[in-house]
Amino acid sequence: MARKGKRPTRSPRWIGAILLILLLGFALAWWVLKTPPPPETPLPAVQPPPKPKPPPEIPPETALKSITTVAKGKVAIVIDDMGQSYRAFERLAAIGVPMTFSVLPGLRYSRAIASKAHDREFEVMLHLPMEPENPIHDPGEGAIREEMTLADIHRQTREDLQAIPHAVGVNNHMGSLMTRNPEAMTAVLEEVQKDGLYFLDSKTTPQSVAYRIALDMGVPAAERQVFLDDLDDLDEIRKQVDILERIAARRGQAIAIGHPRPQTIQVLRERLPGMDRKGYRLVFLSDLVK
Secondary structure: OOOOOOOOOOOOOHHHHHHHHHHHHHHHHHHHHHOOOOOOOOOOOOOOOOOOOOOOOHHHHHHHHHHHHOEEEEEEEEEEEEOOOHHHOOOOOOOOOOOOOEOOOOOOOOOHHHHHHHHOEEEEEEEEEEOOOOOOOOOOOOOOOOOOOOHHHHHHHHHHHHHHOOEEEEEEOOOOHHHOOOHOOOOOOOHHOOOOEEEEEOOOOOOOOHHHHHHHHHOOEEEEEOOOOOOOOHHHHHHHHHHHHHHHHHHEEEEEEEEOOOHHHHHHHHHHOOHHHHHHHOOOHHHOOE
């Protein structure tokens, strides 16, 4: 008779599964370790920022020119004795630079030139006639004369101011006798001051007191430095323009008076348009009064 005993034990199935997984894991690890890594892709090189281009070299002669053409000074051109010739006004205006036209009262085209100059944005002055030292020279209609009373001077100055529309200033025509008379000039300048105008002393005599009295009264004023055409000769007028430029360079500003004569107009047409390239600035006279 068979003997009863215990059944033999069997390993559970899950133990086999674990062993299989472990074997697969070891095999995979061995394969990974044995396989070489892929080559690295190099990073793009960092490019340095572009160097700024150096400024172009300036030739020495050009550099010198750029230095010497820095603003040298302001120049005001006053054209006296306007009113007789409309054609002369047109020729001067056609130059196309700032000019101040000083118009005599009572001439054929006085009002027309004053109005047209204003319309074309030029500056207008009254060219106030005054008695000169030499009696052979006639200052013309509307002159301030030595025999006048102060009341007469006030009245005549007022009439002359009313004869020239758009005037922003006054300068003397002739007047070497009257501009050294303090009482007469005070009377004239009181009328100038009433209208808020400036005064230019034309300096027809070294004894003139007009500029000093104007400053004492608080009237904006200036003095002429150069007469362009005392000699009606092309070369002499050109020399005076040279002197004008030198004064402007030295002092920072200069005032010239010329007249509507053919020779003067020719020189102004030659010289004025190029002044800015030489470092000078053409301005109206009102820019230079103080």
